[in-house]
Amino acid sequence: MDWLVAMLRAAGDPTRLRLLLLLRQAELTVSELIEIIGQSQPRVSRHLKLLCSAGLIARFKEGSWVFYRATDEGKGAALGAALADLLPGPPEADLKRLAAVREKRAAEAAAYFKANASEWGRIRSLHAPEREVEEAILRHLTAAPIEQLLDAGTGTGRMLELLAPHAKRAVGIDTSPEMLAIARDRLLRGTLPNCQVRLGDTYRLPFDAGGAAGGFDVVLFHQVLHYLDDPAAAVAEGARVLKRGGRLLIADFAPHSLEFLRDDYAHRRLGFSDREVQGWFAQAGLKLTAAEAIAPHTDSKEQLIVQIWLGQSPAATLGVAA
Ligand SMILES: C[S@@+](CC[C@H](N)C(=O)[O-])C[C@H]1O[C@@H](n2cnc3c(N)ncnc32)[C@H](O)[C@@H]1O
Numbered sequence: 642m643d644w645l646v647a648m649l650r651a652a653g654d655p656t657r658l659r660l661l662l663l664l665r666q667a668e669l670t671v672s673e674l675i676e677i678i679g680q681s682q683p684r685v686s687r688h689l690k691l692l693c694s695a696g697l698i699a700r701f702k703e704g705s706w707v708f709y710r711a712t713d714e715g716k717g718a719a720l721g722a723a724l725a726d727l728l729p730g731p732p733e734a735d736l737k738r739l740a741a742v743r744e745k746r747a748a749e750a751a752a753y754f755k756a757n758a759s760e761w762g763r764i765r766s767l768h769a770p771e772r773e774v775e776e777a778i779l780r781h782l783t784a785a786p787i788e789q790l791l792d793a794g795t796g797t798g799r800m801l802e803l804l805a806p807h808a809k810r811a812v813g814i815d816t817s818p819e820m821l822a823i824a825r826d827r828l829l830r831g832t833l834p835n836c837q838v839r840l841g842d843t844y845r846l847p848f849d850a851g852g853a854a855g856g857f858d859v860v861l862f863h864q865v866l867h868y869l870d871d872p873a874a875a876v877a878e879g880a881r882v883l884k885r886g887g888r889l890l891i892a893d894f895a896p897h898s899l900e901f902l903r904d905d906y907a908h909r910r911l912g913f914s915d916r917e918v919q920g921w922f923a924q925a926g927l928k929l930t931a932a933e934a935i936a937p938h939t940d941s942k943e944q945l946i947v948q949i950w951l952g953q954s955p956a957a958t959l960g961v962a963a
Contacts, residue, residue: 644696648720651695656680657688661711661721662731663739664698667871668710677738697721703911704900713920743870746909750868751817753907754796758819761797764906765864769947773935774892775803781890781931781951782859783807791857793843793879794865798824801836808859814841843875848882851954856884863892867910873921880925886956889927891918895934895946918950927952 652658656678663669663677675685689709692698696717698709712718730736757764765771778800787808792800795813797820805811815821815838824838841847843865851857860879866872879889894912902908915932922929931951937944 644716645720648695648697648717651691651697652720652724654688656684657692658724658728659731659735660685660688660709661692661697662725662728663735664709665711665721665725666731666736667739667743668708668873669742669870670706670708673742674709676742677735679738703896704898704903706903713924746870747816750907750909754817755819758797758817758823761820761823762799765799768894768902768906768945769864770935770938774947774949777933777935777949778861778863778890778892779803779807781933781949782861782888785858785888787811787858789857789884790859790861791846791848791879791882792861792863793846793875794862794868795824795838796820796865798827798836798838800861800863801838802827802831802833804859804861805831805833805836809835811836813838814843814846816840816842843869844871844878846878846882851882851884851887853885856887857882858884858887860887860889861892862890866891866893867908867912870909872910872913873924876921876927877925880927880952880954883954885954887954888930889922889925889952889954891950891952892947895948897945899945912945913948915948915950918948922950922952925952927954 652661659678660674671682671686671689675682678685689698693700696712696715697720699712701708711721782804788810790804790808790811792811792813795801795815798813801811801813813824818840821838821840828836860883862875862879866875869875876889883889896912896914898911919929929950930953933949935947937946
């Protein structure tokens with residue numbers, strides 16, 4: 642019982658409750674939380690420390706940034722969920738400031754892609770062994786037929802071009818009109834009539850939920866999630882539009898410490914661990930079916946490992962009516 646008393650004590654303060662509710666909505670840094678809560682850094686840090694010690698939130702350091710998020714498993718997660726059930730959500734003013742923080746961040750990334758759209762092909766190959774990654778993606782995805790493919794955060798459409806011969810229909814969505822303009826040009830030049838791109842946000846995909854009656858066979862996130870403030874939500878949204886037995890593939894970096902990728906290339910996260918991705922998959926109802934690490938070239942200055950994770954939504958159970 643002592644553990645529960647300790648947790649309730651930690652949560653039993655208006656600022657800490659606000660922090661807990663906010664961190665159930667997004668993974669945030671201390672400076673972002675200070676901006677939202679409007680209190681001094683020492684006060685916010687003290688509250689965060691108490692919530693961490695009680696197991697209600699988790700802290701993780703990545704390079705020079707420290708992120709906080711609500712605990713997503715165990716007793717801390719159960720109590721957080723119970724408290725959130727009793728309340729309508731974070732106070733309206735906190736939600737507004739959270740939205741402003743997210744918009745500011747998304748605008749910074751959008752400005753980066755606007756400025757670098759024409760250079761993206763070159764930039765992409767700077768940090769990853771492209772040919773090997775593309776071979777691995779093809780190997781994993783073409784093992785089964787693809788009727789409908791969604792490339793989330795398609796950018797300049799390279800993944801559509803790669804996978805077009807293997808899919809009946811492929812759609813790319815992206816929030817950057819500048820990246821999409823180049824993708825459209827690529828589709829026209831390559832004569833790829835089964836592909837199309839649209840402006841759209843990966844957090845709110847402009848498609849109905851998938852399932853037994855329809856949806857995408859494949860959803861792909863290629864080098865997208867490390868730009869997002871809530872990759873778990875993007876993965877859950879991708880899983881929402883999968884058909885039964887559909888597959889979701891993530892190609893992104895394994896954990897690294899190249900801090901300059903934040904400053905010079907607009908990255909938010911410095912790669913992802915297997916454990917973190919498995920947690921997103923579990924929350925989204927996906928089963929991890931394959932994982933593969935692709936080593937950098939031996940002459941590569943930056944030793945970045947690209948990781949592929951493949952998840953699958955549950956297939957129809959034999960003998961059970963759909
Ligand atoms: C690094 S690029 C990768 C593009 C492409 N997948 C590739 O590998 O060439 C990341 C892309 O994600 C897009 N993006 C960022 N946030 C997004 C969001 N919330 N919804 C859709 N696209 C987003 C950016 O505009 C950018 O084009």
